[in-house]
């Protein structure tokens with residue numbers, strides 16, 4: 753699997769540093785607020801499990817599955833809810849946890865949905881942000897690192913459902929797409 757990687761964009765060490773920094777920042781900001789961390793499946797699962805352990809304070813974890821990419825390299829523009837939340841978010845402080853904000857379409861749809869359901873606050877924590885590819889201008893509160901406009905895989909990010917279990921984020925060799 754590693755043989756298909758052309759270059760590493762965010763190393764394992766960098767990911768660890770980002771997780772520690774964001775975990776501490778969130779702990780300071782959400783003290784006494786018992787936030788709900790919502791993991792957006794499947795991409796955010798690695799980041800989520802590391803982040804909530806770094807957060808290390810009272811909080812709840814929930815999961816939602818939404819998808820807009822399917823097997824493609826480009827977002828379809830249509831955000832489908834595959835698995836909704838099991839709990840009400842009314843009057844709760846929500847942190848949406850994402851692996852990457854790319855076009856911004858997924859997040860835009862989620863923020864609108866959770867706000868409509870009466871959340872007290874909705875903030876975003878993402879490992880990666882790809883600002884050069886943004887179509888919708890969403891405000892992102894906590895960003896691990898900005899990445900170049902390339903299709904990335906690893907640490908949750910997939911190409912055709914593969915490569916999510918790489919421990920770093922990288923770019924595939926062009927021949928893999930051929």
Ligand SMILES: O=P(O)(O)OC[C@H]1O[C@H](OP(=O)(O)OP(=O)(O)O)[C@H](O)[C@@H]1O
Nearest residue numbers: 793794795819820821854855856857858
């Ligand atoms: O900013 P956007 O252009 O909307 O892209 C970001 C979203 O796309 C990916 O998920 P995807 O829909 O591919 O599903 P997955 O997490 O199951 O891989 C990624 O995990 C984000 O959730």
Ligand code: HPA
Nearest residue numbers: 854902903904905909910
């Ligand atoms: O760069 C990416 N890689 C994998 N999945 C994605 N979903 C949005 N952007 C990406």
Ligand SMILES: [Mg+2]
Nearest residue numbers: 792793794795
């Ligand atoms: Mg996703």
